[in-house]
Amino acid sequence: MQAITVKVGLASCGIAAGADEVYRKLENYLMENVRPVKLQRTACIGMCFEEPIVELSGSEAGSVTLGKVTADNIATLVEEYLAGGVPSSHVILAQKQDAPRNALLANQKRIVLQNCGVIDPKSLEDYEASGGYQALRKALTMSGDEIITEVKESGLRGRGGAGFSTGLKWSFAKNAQGPKKYVVCNADEGDPGAFMDRSVLEGDPHKIIEGMVIGAYAMGADEGYIYCRAEYPLAIAHLKVAIEAAEAKNYLGNHILGSDFSFELHIKEGAGAFVCGEETALMQSIEGKRGMPTIRPPFPAESGLWGKPTNINNVETWANITWIILNGAKAFHAMGTEKSPGTKVFALAGKIAGSGLIEVPMGITIRDIIYKVGGGMKTEKPFKAVQLGGPSGGCIPAELLDTTVDYDSINATGAIMGSGGMVVMDSGTCMVDVARYFLNFTQNESCGKCTFCRIGTRRMLEILTRITEGKGVMEDIDRLEDLATNIIKGSLCGLGQTAPNPVLTTLRYFKHEYIAHIQEKRCPAGACTALLKYEIIPEKCVGCTACARKCPVNCISGSVKQPHVIDQDKCIKCGACYKTCKFNAIVKG
Amino acid sequence: MQKDFVKLDALLEKYRGKKGILIPMMQEVQDLEGYLSRDTMRYIASKMEIPAAEIFGVATFYSMFRLKAQGKHIIRVCKGTACHVSDADGIKDALVEHLKLPDGENTTSDMRFTLMEVACLGCCSLAPVIMVDDQTYGKLTPEAIPGILEKYSF
Numbered sequence: 001m002q003a004i005t006v007k008v009g010l011a012s013c014g015i016a017a018g019a020d021e022v023y024r025k026l027e028n029y030l031m032e033n034v035r036p037v038k039l040q041r042t043a044c045i046g047m048c049f050e051e052p053i054v055e056l057s058g059s060e061a062g063s064v065t066l067g068k069v070t071a072d073n074i075a076t077l078v079e080e081y082l083a084g085g086v087p088s089s090h091v092i093l094a095q096k097q098d099a100p101r102n103a104l105l106a107n108q109k110r111i112v113l114q115n116c117g118v119i120d121p122k123s124l125e126d127y128e129a130s131g132g133y134q135a136l137r138k139a140l141t142m143s144g145d146e147i148i149t150e151v152k153e154s155g156l157r158g159r160g161g162a163g164f165s166t167g168l169k170w171s172f173a174k175n176a177q178g179p180k181k182y183v184v185c186n187a188d189e190g191d192p193g194a195f196m197d198r199s200v201l202e203g204d205p206h207k208i209i210e211g212m213v214i215g216a217y218a219m220g221a222d223e224g225y226i227y228c229r230a231e232y233p234l235a236i237a238h239l240k241v242a243i244e245a246a247e248a249k250n251y252l253g254n255h256i257l258g259s260d261f262s263f264e265l266h267i268k269e270g271a272g273a274f275v276c277g278e279e280t281a282l283m284q285s286i287e288g289k290r291g292m293p294t295i296r297p298p299f300p301a302e303s304g305l306w307g308k309p310t311n312i313n314n315v316e317t318w319a320n321i322t323w324i325i326l327n328g329a330k331a332f333h334a335m336g337t338e339k340s341p342g343t344k345v346f347a348l349a350g351k352i353a354g355s356g357l358i359e360v361p362m363g364i365t366i367r368d369i370i371y372k373v374g375g376g377m378k379t380e381k382p383f384k385a386v387q388l389g390g391p392s393g394g395c396i397p398a399e400l401l402d403t404t405v406d407y408d409s410i411n412a413t414g415a416i417m418g419s420g421g422m423v424v425m426d427s428g429t430c431m432v433d434v435a436r437y438f439l440n441f442t443q444n445e446s447c448g449k450c451t452f453c454r455i456g457t458r459r460m461l462e463i464l465t466r467i468t469e470g471k472g473v474m475e476d477i478d479r480l481e482d483l484a485t486n487i488i489k490g491s492l493c494g495l496g497q498t499a500p501n502p503v504l505t506t507l508r509y510f511k512h513e514y515i516a517h518i519q520e521k522r523c524p525a526g527a528c529t530a531l532l533k534y535e536i537i538p539e540k541c542v543g544c545t546a547c548a549r550k551c552p553v554n555c556i557s558g559s560v561k562q563p564h565v566i567d568q569d570k571c572i573k574c575g576a577c578y579k580t581c582k583f584n585a586i587v588k589g
Numbered sequence: 590m591q592k593d594f595v596k597l598d599a600l601l602e603k604y605r606g607k608k609g610i611l612i613p614m615m616q617e618v619q620d621l622e623g624y625l626s627r628d629t630m631r632y633i634a635s636k637m638e639i640p641a642a643e644i645f646g647v648a649t650f651y652s653m654f655r656l657k658a659q660g661k662h663i664i665r666v667c668k669g670t671a672c673h674v675s676d677a678d679g680i681k682d683a684l685v686e687h688l689k690l691p692d693g694e695n696t697t698s699d700m701r702f703t704l705m706e707v708a709c710l711g712c713c714s715l716a717p718v719i720m721v722d723d724q725t726y727g728k729l730t731p732e733a734i735p736g737i738l739e740k741y742s743f
Contacts, residue, residue, distance in 0.1 A: 013712045016725035048714030193670035195711035230616075230653055231710060233723065271612050271651030274708060288611030289643075290650040306608065349671035349713030356714050387670060423670045423713075437673050441708065447650075574682075 003036040004058035006078060009051065009117055011044035011202045012234050013195075013356075017051035018071070025071040026078065037078065043203030043238075045117025046357035047101060050092050053117075056081045062096030104354055107373045109335065109343050109361045112319040116203030116357075121238050124245040127206040133251055135322035139214040140259050147218035148174055151321070153329035155341035160186060160277075160314030161389065161418045162494070163340070163407040169311060172301035173219045176309030181221035183212055184305070184312040186282060187228040187235070190274040191390030192441065194421030196345040197315035199357050201228065201235035204319070205242035209265065211321035213251065216263045219311055224263065227282055229270040239267055274391075274445035278493045279312045281447065292447050293493035314419065316345055336362030340406035350387075350423040351378045360405070367401040370424060381426035384525075385509070389418025391438045391445075392498030394505025395431060414505040416498065430527035431510040432517055436464035438502035442495065453496030456487040460503060467514060469530040470521040477514055480507065526588055532573045533589055538563035540585035547577035547586065596621060597629075601636055611639065611647055615654065624655040652707075660696045660703035662741045664688075664721050669709030671716040680717045681706070683731035687738055702741070 008014075008023045023041070030037055038058075045053060050067030054074065057063035064086050066077055073090070080087040086094060092101040110116075119126035127133070139147055152167025173181060185208060189197040201208065212224050228236055243265055246252045254262045268286050275281045276291040283305050285291040304310025320342060324332050333341045340362040346369065349355050354375030360368075366386060370376065377383055385395040394415035396403060403409050410417045425434065443457040460483050463476045484500030491497050507514065516522050523531040536547075536556075543561040548554075555571050558564030566577070578586045600617055604610040618633065619625055625648050634641035648654040666681045684704055688697050696703040712718045715727025719737075726737055 012710075012725065013715055013727075016712050016715050016718065016727045048712075051715075189711070190708065192668070192673075192709035193713055194709070195713055198711045231707060268609075269613065269616065270653075271616065272653040272707075273651050285612065286609055288609045288647070290646050347713060349716065350674055355671075390670065421670070421713075423674065425674060429674050434670075434674075437670070441668075445708075 002059050002084075003038065004056060004078075004082060005038045005040060007040045007042045007055040007057075009043065009045055009053040009055075010041045011117075011199060012232075013044060013048045014051045014053060015234075017048075019052035021071045022052045022054065022069050022074050026074045029075045029078075035078075035082065037082070041120050041122070042117050043121050044199045044357060046113060046199070046359075047092065047104070047354065048356035049354055050101070050356075053092070055117075056087075059084060061086045062094060064091050064095070064099070065093035065101075066090040067092040067101075101354075104358075104373055104375060107368070108359050110359045111323045111335075111343050112200060112207075112316055112345050113203075113357065113359045114323075115207065116199055119204065121203050121205055122241050124206060124242070124249065127204070131326070132206055133210055135325040136210050136213055136251060137257065139217060139325050140257060140261065144174060144218040144220060147214065147325070150329045151218075151324060154324045154332040155329075155339075156317065156320055156324065156332065157340060157407060158314060159316035159320070159344070159419065161392065161416060163417060166313060166317055169301070169313070170215065170219055172299070173221070173309050173311035176301050178309055180223075180308045181216075181219060182305045182308055182310040183216045183219065183221045183224040184279075184282070184286070184310060185212055185224070185226040185318050186277065186279065186312055186314045187226055187232075188270050188277045188282060189229060189232075189315070189419060190277045190445075191392075191419055191421045193347065193349050193387070193390055193423045194419050195347045196357060196420045198232050198235050199347075200315055200319050200345070201232065202238055205235075205238045206246065207322060208239075208315060208318050209242055209246055209252065211318035212265065213256065213263055214321050214325060215311065215313070215318070217256075217261050221311070222263055224265045225268050225286055225305075226265065227268045227270060227276070227286060230272060236267060236269060243267070273447070274441075275447045275493070275495050278495060281493065282312065283310065290447070292449050293495075295492060316420070337404070337406045339408060344405060344417070344420060346420045346422045348374045348422050348424065351381070351426040351429070352376070352424040353378045362406050363404050365402050365404050366396060369405065369422070370401070374424070377424070377426060379426065381428050383424070384427050384429060385425045385431065387415075387423040387425065387434065387502075388421070389416040389498075389501070390421050391442045392416055392494065392501055393418045393421075394501045395425070395434065395509065396505075397509040400509075414501065414508055416501065428525055428527060430468070430523050430525035431506040431513045432464060432468055432523075433525075433527050435503045435506045436461065436468055439464055439499070442499040446495065446499075450491045450493075450496055452487045452490030453492075453499060456483050456490070457496075457499050459483055460487075460500070464503070467517045468523070468528045470517065470528075472514075472518040474515075474518055476518065477507065477511070529573050532575075533568065534566055534571060534573065534575070534578055535587050535589070536564050536566055536577075537585050537587060540583050542583055542585070544583070546580050546582070550576045550580040552576060592629075593621075597632070598636070601633065605637070611644070612651070615644070615648065619654060624658055626656075658696070658700070660700050662702050662722055664702055664704050664719060665707045665710065666704065667710040667712070667716070667718040667720070668706045669711075669713060669716070669718075671713035672709075672718055675716040677717045679731050680719060680729050680734065683734040684719070684738075687734055702738070 281291040541563040548556040
C-alpha cells in the first residue's frame with residue numbers, strides 16, 4: 001500500500017466549521033490503526049464555503065481535495081483513497097479527473113496565495129521546500145537601489161487600497177536622511193467583509209517576513225513592526241512561531257545570512273480601532289498612544305515612528321515582494337493591466353455561492369469574478385450589487401458588472417479597490433440599509449479629531465436611519481449630498497475622506513430606492529423592518545393557530561380552523577409568524 | 590476579588606524603560622484582572638509614572654479595553670457586512686432574549702456571559718457568525734443559540 005499524505009485545512013474559518021474535530025478524529029484513528037498516512041496541518045485554500053476541507057495526495061489516483069468533511073466520515077474517506085480509488089463523495093477538486101470546483105481554481109492566478117492551503121504555516125522547512133527565503137538570498141546579492149528599481153519597474157501598487165506605487169514609496173524612505181529607519185506591515189485589516197490579510201498571515205507568515213526583510217535591506221531599516229489586529233489570534237500565533245523560527249535560522253537578527261545587514265522584527269497587537277489602519281494613526285498606536293491621525297506632511301518616509309523615517313505597506317503588498325525578486329519586474333508587469341499589473345486577492349462574501357478567498361489577475365471583469373470564479377449567486381434571488389472597499393468603498397450595480405478590476409476603472413465607478421473585500425448583494429438587500437450600515441460603522445469608528453467626520457457622519461447616519469424608518473423627506477437627499485461633499489473636504493485622513501462613499505454610490509445607482517422609502521414609505525427589498533408589514537391571506541389560512549402561539553406580543557387573533565388576523569398596531573415585525581406558517585399564508589411587504 | 594499586587598507589580602516591571610509599551614502592558618493587565626478598573630489604572634499611573642489621563646485616554650479609545658467587570662464567557666456577535674446582510678441582527682436578538690440581559694447592560698446578572706458586538710471576525714463565508722471566548726460558530730440561525738449557550742457553564 002502506497003503511503004499517502006492527508007492535509008487538513010486549519011485556518012480560522014476551517015476551525016469554525018469543525019476542521020479541528022476532523023483533524024483530532026483522524027489523529028486518533030491513526031493511533032489506533034497502523035496506516036501508511038502522513039497527517040499534516042495546512043491553512044486556507046480559499047474555498048471557505050466547502051469547509052472543513054481535506055486534501056489527499058500520494059496515490060496513483062492523483063491528489064484530491066474533499067469538502068464538507070465531517071469527523072464521522074473522515075476515516076472512511078481516507079480508507080477509500082488508501083485502497084487506490086477516489087472517494088465516491090465529497091470530492092471538490094481532483095488532479096486527474098473532473099471535479100465540481102476544478103474550474104473555479106483554474107480561473108485564478110495565485111502568487112500571493114501560492115502557499116496558502118498547501119504548506120504547513122508553522123513549518124519553516126515546508127516554506128523553504130517551496131522556495132522560501134531564496135528571494136532573500138538573491139536580494140542580499142543586489143544593492144538597495146537595484147531592488148527598489150526592480151520593485152518600481154514591476155509596477156506594483158499598494159494593495160491596502162490607495163494604489164500608490166510601492167517602488168516609489170520605498171525610494172522616499174531610502175532617500176530619507178538618518179541612521180535609524182523602520183519598516184511596518186499594516187495587518188490591521190479592519191474593513192468588515194475582508195479577510196485576505198488574515199488568510200495570508202495564517203497560511204504563509206514567512207512570505208510576509210521575507211518580504212519585509214528584503215524591503216528593510218533595500219531601504220536601510222534595521223527594525224520592523226507587524227501591526228496585527230487582535231481579533232486575529234491565530235494569525236498572531238502563526239507569526240510568532242514564524243519569527244522565532246526565522247531568528248533561529250538567521251533570516252532575522254544580526255548579520256543575516258552572513259551579510260552586514262541586521263534586522264529585528266516585532267509584532268504589535270492592535271486593540272480594536274478601525275482608524276488605526278490609517279498609517280499615521282497606526283504609528284501613533286505602535287507608540288502606545290491613542291490612534292489619532294496626524295497631518296501629512298511630514299510623511300512617514302521623512303518622519304514616522306518615533307520621528308524616524310518609516311515605510312508602511314499592507315500585508316498583500318509585502319506578500320508580492322518575494323515573487324518580484326525571484327521572477328523579475330518584467331514577469332510581474334506581464335500580468336494584469338498596464339497601469340495595474342499583477343494580481344489581486346479578494347474576499348468573496350455575502351450572497352455568492354463560492355464565498356471565500358480568491359486571487360485573480362488584474363483586468364478581469366467583476367462579472368467573471370462572480371460567475372466564473374465565485375460560482376454565481378447563492379440563491380435564486382437575482383444579483384443586485386457588489387460592495388467593494390468596505391466602509392470607504394461603494395456599491396457597483398448590475399449594469400456595471402463588466403467593469404474591469406484595476407485601480408482606475410473601479411475608482412471611476414465611485415467605489416474603490418480597497419483592500420479587497422467583495423460583498424455580493426441580491427434583490428433582498430436594501431441599498432439604503434447598506435449605506436446606513438456603513439455610516440453606522442464609520443460614525444462609531446471616527447476618532448473624533450475632525451469635526452466634519454465626527455459630527456457629519458453622525459448627521460448622515462441620523463438622516464439615513466429616518467429614511468429607513470419611513471420618516472424621511474425629499475430634502476434629505478440634498479442634505480446627504482451636501483454633508484458628503486463637506487465631510488470629504490473637511491477631514492484629515494482617509495477614514496473621513498471616504499466615509500461618504502457608500503452613500504454617494506448608492507445615491508448614484510439606487511436613488512429610486514431612497515425615493516421609494518421616502519415617498520411611498522416602502523422598502524423595495526423588503527429589508528427595512530419599520531416599513532415591513534406582515535399580513536395573513538384569509539384564503540390560505542387554515543386556522544392552525546401556529547402563528548398565534550409563536551407571536552411574542554400576542555397580536556394574532558382568530559379561533560381554531562378560522563382565518564387569523566394580525567393586529568398591525570401591536571405587531572413588532574419580528575417575522576416569527578412568517579417563519580412559522582407552513583401554508584405560505586403570511587405575506588411580507 | 591483581592592488584588593494580586595505581587596503578580597501585577599511583576600508584570601509592570603517587565604515593561605519598565607521600554608518604548609511603546611502602554612497598549613501591550615494594559616492588555617496584559619486586563620488579561621490578569623479581567624478588566625481595567627479605575628483603581629488599577631491609577632495604580633499603573635503612579636507605578637509607571639505615566640499620567641493617569643493618558644492611560645484613561647488609551648483605555649477609552651480602543652474597543653478591546655473593558656472598564657467594567659465581565660462575565661465568565663465573552664460572546665462576540667459579528668456585525669461585519671456579510672453577517673449584516675445575513676441577518677446578524679436576528680442572531681443578536683436571540684442572544685439578548687436567551688441571556689435575559691438586564692436593561693442597558695451587556696453582562697448577565699449571574700456574571701456568566703458578556704455580550705459584545707465586533708466589527709468583523711473575518712469568517713465572512715460562514716456568516717452569520719458569533720465567537721464565544723475563542724470558539725467561532727458559523728452559519729447560525731436564531732434557533733441554534735440556546736444549544737450553544739448550554740455548552741458554557743461556570
